[in-house]
Amino acid sequence: MATTTTRDAFSAADEPHHLGEHYLNCSHGIGSWIFTLDHKRIGVMYLVSVFASFFLGGIFALILRLELFFPEQWFLSERDYNHMFTLHGAVMTFLFIIPSIPAAMGNFILPIMLGQKDVAFPRMNLASYYLWVFGAVFFLVALLTSGLDTGWTFYTPYSSTTSESSVIAATMGAFILGFSSIFTGLNFIVTINTMRPPGMTWFKMPLFLWSLYATSIIQVLATPVLGITLLLLIAERTLGIGIFDPENGGDPVLFQHFFWFYSHPAVYIMILPAMGIISEIMSVFSRKPIFGYRFIAYSSIAIALLSFLVWGHHMFVSGQSAMSAVIFSGLTFSVSIPSAIKVFNWLATMYKGNISLNTPMCYALSFLFLFAIGGLTGLFLGALAVDVHLHDTYFIVAHFHYVMMGGTLIAFVGGLHYWWPKMFGVMYNETYARLCCLLVFIGFNLTFFPQFVMGLRGMPRRYARYVPEYEIFHQISTVGALILGFAMVGVVIVLIYSLFRGRKAPDNPWGAATLEWQCTSPPPHHNFEQVPHAGPPYDLKAFKYDSSIGGYVPDPKARRAGATDH
Amino acid sequence: MLNLVATQMMTLLAESGGSLFFPEANSTVAGTVDNLFDLIFWISAFFFVLIVAVMAWFVFKYHRRPGHTEQPSASHNNALEITWSIVPGLILLVIFWQGFTGYMNIRQAPDDAYEIQVLGETWNWSFTYPNGHIDNNLHIPVDRPVRLVMQSKDVIHSMFIPAFRTKMDVVPGRYTEMWFQAQRPTGEGIDLTGHQPHDLFCAEYCGDGHSTMNKKVYVHPPGEFEAWLVDAGNLLEKYPPAEAGEKLFASRGCKQCHAVVEADLGRTMNGPPLLSGGLAQPRGGFGTAQQVSSGRGAAPETITIDENYIRESIRAPNAKVRVGFKAVMPVFGSERLSDEEITAIIAYIKSLK
Numbered sequence: 001m002a003t004t005t006t007r008d009a010f011s012a013a014d015e016p017h018h019l020g021e022h023y024l025n026c027s028h029g030i031g032s033w034i035f036t037l038d039h040k041r042i043g044v045m046y047l048v049s050v051f052a053s054f055f056l057g058g059i060f061a062l063i064l065r066l067e068l069f070f071p072e073q074w075f076l077s078e079r080d081y082n083h084m085f086t087l088h089g090a091v092m093t094f095l096f097i098i099p100s101i102p103a104a105m106g107n108f109i110l111p112i113m114l115g116q117k118d119v120a121f122p123r124m125n126l127a128s129y130y131l132w133v134f135g136a137v138f139f140l141v142a143l144l145t146s147g148l149d150t151g152w153t154f155y156t157p158y159s160s161t162t163s164e165s166s167v168i169a170a171t172m173g174a175f176i177l178g179f180s181s182i183f184t185g186l187n188f189i190v191t192i193n194t195m196r197p198p199g200m201t202w203f204k205m206p207l208f209l210w211s212l213y214a215t216s217i218i219q220v221l222a223t224p225v226l227g228i229t230l231l232l233l234i235a236e237r238t239l240g241i242g243i244f245d246p247e248n249g250g251d252p253v254l255f256q257h258f259f260w261f262y263s264h265p266a267v268y269i270m271i272l273p274a275m276g277i278i279s280e281i282m283s284v285f286s287r288k289p290i291f292g293y294r295f296i297a298y299s300s301i302a303i304a305l306l307s308f309l310v311w312g313h314h315m316f317v318s319g320q321s322a323m324s325a326v327i328f329s330g331l332t333f334s335v336s337i338p339s340a341i342k343v344f345n346w347l348a349t350m351y352k353g354n355i356s357l358n359t360p361m362c363y364a365l366s367f368l369f370l371f372a373i374g375g376l377t378g379l380f381l382g383a384l385a386v387d388v389h390l391h392d393t394y395f396i397v398a399h400f401h402y403v404m405m406g407g408t409l410i411a412f413v414g415g416l417h418y419w420w421p422k423m424f425g426v427m428y429n430e431t432y433a434r435l436c437c438l439l440v441f442i443g444f445n446l447t448f449f450p451q452f453v454m455g456l457r458g459m460p461r462r463y464a465r466y467v468p469e470y471e472i473f474h475q476i477s478t479v480g481a482l483i484l485g486f487a488m489v490g491v492v493i494v495l496i497y498s499l500f501r502g503r504k505a506p507d508n509p510w511g512a513a514t515l516e517w518q519c520t521s522p523p524p525h526h527n528f529e530q531v532p533h534a535g536p537p538y539d540l541k542a543f544k545y546d547s548s549i550g551g552y553v554p555d556p557k558a559r560r561a562g563a564t565d566h
Numbered sequence: 567m568l569n570l571v572a573t574q575m576m577t578l579l580a581e582s583g584g585s586l587f588f589p590e591a592n593s594t595v596a597g598t599v600d601n602l603f604d605l606i607f608w609i610s611a612f613f614f615v616l617i618v619a620v621m622a623w624f625v626f627k628y629h630r631r632p633g634h635t636e637q638p639s640a641s642h643n644n645a646l647e648i649t650w651s652i653v654p655g656l657i658l659l660v661i662f663w664q665g666f667t668g669y670m671n672i673r674q675a676p677d678d679a680y681e682i683q684v685l686g687e688t689w690n691w692s693f694t695y696p697n698g699h700i701d702n703n704l705h706i707p708v709d710r711p712v713r714l715v716m717q718s719k720d721v722i723h724s725m726f727i728p729a730f731r732t733k734m735d736v737v738p739g740r741y742t743e744m745w746f747q748a749q750r751p752t753g754e755g756i757d758l759t760g761h762q763p764h765d766l767f768c769a770e771y772c773g774d775g776h777s778t779m780n781k782k783v784y785v786h787p788p789g790e791f792e793a794w795l796v797d798a799g800n801l802l803e804k805y806p807p808a809e810a811g812e813k814l815f816a817s818r819g820c821k822q823c824h825a826v827v828e829a830d831l832g833r834t835m836n837g838p839p840l841l842s843g844g845l846a847q848p849r850g851g852f853g854t855a856q857q858v859s860s861g862r863g864a865a866p867e868t869i870t871i872d873e874n875y876i877r878e879s880i881r882a883p884n885a886k887v888r889v890g891f892k893a894v895m896p897v898f899g900s901e902r903l904s905d906e907e908i909t910a911i912i913a914y915i916k917s918l919k
Contacts (some may be wrong), residue, residue, distance in 0.1 A: 156723060252730055288636055341647065353636050460767045467765060
């Protein structure tokens with residue numbers, strides 16, 4: 001059985017293509033991009049867009065860090081500072097990190113991993129991109145022209161009363177962006193449910209697909225709540241319906257419940273796909289099947305479901321009852337167990353492996369280090385007595401940057417280096433790419449580790465000015481942020497340079513067993529001539545290195561033996 | 567460079583009297599919080615070192631090199647996986663339980679606590695003592711439980727006193743409360759110069775002046791608190807008007823937004839400065855002519871800053887707002903500032919050059 005399975009899987013790649021024709025050069029002109037229904041081109045457009053957003057948000061972050069170099073005013077007034085941190089948080093959250101992995105990497109990889117030509121609803125996919133663009137433009141124009149200073153959280157009654165800026169336009173932008181996210185999630189759920197290739201049962205799906213599936217569930221179930229909340233906020237501002245504003249008999253804490261009911265699951269929209277990428281990289285670069293496949297798959301789903309039950313831990317000092325604080329604290333600890341399982345499984349995957357330290361693996365190891373810190377510092381915040389002291393301080397800021405940036409961004413960049421040869425058909429310079437990875441790692445820790453200490457010492461977040469005792473921590477952090485900024489620019493330069501001067505990539509440079517490596521690099525317009533038969537996703541023994549092409553090819557001996565670890 | 571950083575760190579620690587991680591601790595619950603923090607810290611440190619050490623060891627032992635290939639090993643092991651799900655689970659139970667019991671201590675005030683009313687508003691704190699005295703720094707007696715009953719006049723604020731390890735949001739439309747019991751005085755003397763007070767921060771973002779909405783906490787030694795309260799409550803009788811006005815100006819939060827010393831003129835503040843000398847335009851001192859607007863869109867008019875304008879600006883701040891400033895000043899009705907107190911403040915503003 002295994003024999004036929006594997007042979008079928010390769011037959012698609014053996015079909016002759018029109019020589020050198022692929023999705024990037026099969027049609028030309030701007031119209032062929034902006035009206036494209038090809039998931040790969042949409043993925044590339046998303047990739048460019050979210051990276052542009054990331055650099056915009058990064059520039060805002062550097063401006064903030066520079067201002068914080070001194071305790072007193074340097075070059076930003078308090079109002080400008082507040083405007084700037086709102087821009088940073090809103091752009092990074094809504095425009096970058098939520099769409100980053102699912103919309104950019106997911107769009108490109110998911111259908112190919114399933115051996116399909118496209119997602120289930122290609123038109124809806126394009127619509128989701130344009131909703132993103134429309135929402136982003138709306139959002140940015142509102143933010144940049146009005147001096148919005150509510151923070152990305154839009155807490156009432158500040159957002160519904162005192163702030164003069166155009167809260168309505170900005171929330172409209174976030175509302176539209178939410179639909180983009182729902183469209184993507186719905187598309188992925190249907191695609192994974194209905195379009196798995198022959199041979200790919202649920203438990204033979206690559207773990208990246210499991211994580212995207214879990215993410216999509218959250219996107220479809222949680223995002224509507226954000227939409228409703230934002231509409232209520234608009235109604236509050238324009239009609240004064242009195243649901244959030246105590247002046248009219250409303251309850252401002254209710255807004256926080258609504259907001260975090262979406263925004264806490266959204267944290268897992270950000271981190272779950274990152275975990276999926278790490279599962280792929282860990283296995284492939286250790287040349288071992290992933291350890292405890294089922295535990296990792298189930299833990300993705302467990303995280304997705306539990307994520308809906310823990311929103312109250314954002315509100316331990318909000319005035320909610322002690323009883324609800326205790327319940328939410330208990331539930332919060334339960335969500336840390338599936339994450340711990342994943343970390344241990346990734347480590348066990350490396351055991352007795354043949355570990356290559358290519359750039360994607362460097363990012364994966366960096367992820368393990370940073371995510372461990374991000375996850376473990378969450379324990380302090382889940383423990384009620386300690387959270388009361390740490391809440392709304394820089395400890396929180398450091399914690400979620402370790403998870404969101406040290407976790408999601410690092411995995412995203414690692415995934416980008418992993419799939420780059422497939423996406424663009426070129427290899428980047430390993431030495432420079434690894435050097436950038438190291439610099440990102442150093443800059444990141446220098447930026448955010450001191451923030452744990454100053455938060456513990458009492459430095460509140462969202463402060464434009466601070467008492468001088470925190471100066472040294474802020475200064476180290478600012479220096480780190482500059483290093484981090486330069487390193488990220490370096491990452492992009494190395495990748496873009498490879499587009500022009502990079503060595504041509506083989507079809508399967510890393511020796512992975514998932515289907516996307518069995519079409520050419522870059523893939524042809526329709527990915528596969530016919531839907532291939534999928535073998536076990538982590539049967540890495542079926543491939544051996546061929547130095548003449550610098551990549552991996554199916555190993556006939558392994559195929560004959562049909563040996564797998566499953 | 568590293569040396570400099572290290573030296574600065576050491577100086578900082580020596581001065582602040584805390585450990586590397588914590589600021590000074592001065593409340594009955596602080597010990598519990600710090601101990602639980604330490605417990606979680608060592609558990610986390612153990613797991614972090616374990617994860618990184620195993621990772622580094624595997625990379626070292628199994629890295630790709632000529633002659634090395636992967637070795638077969640089990641791709642799953644239920645016993646192992648259940649172990650590393652359940653063991654962390656049990657540890658988490660312990661952490662949860664300790665956090666829970668500690669939290670109940672932080673939240674439940676003893677019945678005999680001394681009560682102080684707190685009002686948060688953009689961007690000032692007012693503490694009202696049982697004798698009616700209002701101050702914008704917090705003064706408390708040592709070794710006695712103190713309960714703060716807090717409300718907000720506008721948006722959400724949050725009362726945060728790092729040395730006490732406690733924090734609570736201050737929400738409009740409802741009362742929230744917090745309590746603490748300080749264990750050591752911060753110094754001696756009712757003139758406060760002998761004190762090294764604790765920081766008090768607003769921890770919930772509340773707009774332009776959020777980061778300057780910080781005050782001080784004075785813990786008085788036994789007997790001194792009562793004396794301070796009597797003294798602070800009788801400003802008008804004990805001091806000449808301008809001097810009483812100066813104290814009121816500081817204790818009621820006016821200083822938060824209005825510059826009264828040359829040094830503050832360079833800062834961006836939310837209200838106009840009140841100095842009269844030098845360039846008239848950016849200043850708002852007594853007797854100067856200034857442009858004001860009576861609402862959005864209304865044409866600016868020029869008025870002279872006199873006793874009645876100052877009084878009106880306190881009682882109904884948004885009636886005539888100085889051009890170039892937002893209408894953000896809170897209203898001070900007669901329950902918060904009496905007519906006599908306004909007279910004293912006017913005397914103080916007149917004395918500014």
